[in-house]
Amino acid sequence: GQNIDQPTEMTATEGAIVQINCTYQTSGFNGLFWYQQHAGEAPTFLSYNVLDGLEEKGRFSSFLSRSKGYSYLLLKELQMKDSASYLCAVGAGTASKLTFGTGTRLQVTL
Amino acid sequence: EPEVTQTPSHQVTQMGQEVILRCVPISNHLYFYWYRQILGQKVEFLVSFYNNEISEKSEIFDDQFSVERPDGSNFTLKIRSTKLEDSAMYFCASSAQGSYGYTFGSGTRLTVV
Numbered sequence A: 001g002q003n004i005d006q007p008t009e010m011t012a013t014e015g016a017i018v019q020i021n022c023t024y025q026t027s028g029f030n031g032l033f034w035y036q037q038h039a040g041e042a043p044t045f046l047s048y049n050v051l052d053g054l055e056e057k058g059r060f061s062s063f064l065s066r067s068k069g070y071s072y073l074l075l076k077e078l079q080m081k082d083s084a085s086y087l088c089a090v091g092a093g094t095a096s097k098l099t100f101g102t103g104t105r106l107q108v109t110l
Numbered sequence B: 001e002p003e004v005t006q007t008p009s010h011q012v013t014q015m016g017q018e019v020i021l022r023c024v025p026i027s028n029h030l031y032f033y034w035y036r037q038i039l040g041q042k043v044e045f046l047v048s049f050y051n052n053e054i055s056e057k058s059e060i061f062d063d064q065f066s067v068e069r070p071d072g073s074n075f076t077l078k079i080r081s082t083k084l085e086d087s088a089m090y091f092c093a094s095s096a097q098g099s100y101g102y103t104f105g106s107g108t109r110l111t112v113v
Helices: none
Strands: A003-005 A009-013 A018-025 A029-037 A044-049 A053-057 A060-065 A070-075 A084-092 A097-100 A104-109 B005-007 B010-013 B019-024 B031-037 B043-050 B053-057 B065-068 B075-079 B088-095 B108-112
Touching: A003 A084, A009 A018, A018 A029, A018 A084, A018 A104, A029 A060, A029 A070, A044 A053, A044 A060, A044 A070, A070 A084, A097 B043, B005 B088, B010 B019, B019 B031, B019 B088, B019 B108, B043 B065, B043 B075, B075 B088
Parallel strands: A009 A104, B010 B108
Antiparallel strands: A003 A018, A018 A070, A029 A044, A029 A084, A053 A060, A060 A070, A084 A097, A084 A104, B005 B019, B019 B075, B031 B043, B031 B088, B043 B053, B065 B075, B088 B108
């Protein structure tokens, strides 16, 4: 089975940088995903890592170490609209289901 | 940008009643999924559907649940006899190539009373 751990809540200041960590144990790994979810809305795709290393996409970057079962999402130049839950998810199996962590609720303050 | 469309956005039903949640996946996608999220909890996989059959299902997806693709565009989730604990947000998703490129619908909030 899969087990995914990420912090429950984080707070950061507008304009700052925040790193959200995720550790996982899984079988049949075929990718690590980060999604953003605002309250009452659907998850929206942020990033995908299947190989070790850093993927950068504008203000968002994601890192993966498969040997350590570890990923992080880095958000730079935080804006108030970045206040949301950030979901770490692992893709596995031929049907490519996603197993989600409980999400990290990020509060961006002035 | 193509969207996954779900209807209704909200559904209130009496315990024991049947509900059908509807989804229109993106037209050229081949993989279809249902997930649910109980309020304040994590998103949970229910079922995946590929090539007109279920390819994987979770322990949650018991005999009370079924999925159908009745025509070329709709993908439905039926709950035969709803229970209070079925109250959740249900998300449909589709993808062209497995995990990568998932698009989620905006969800149906199901409330069982």
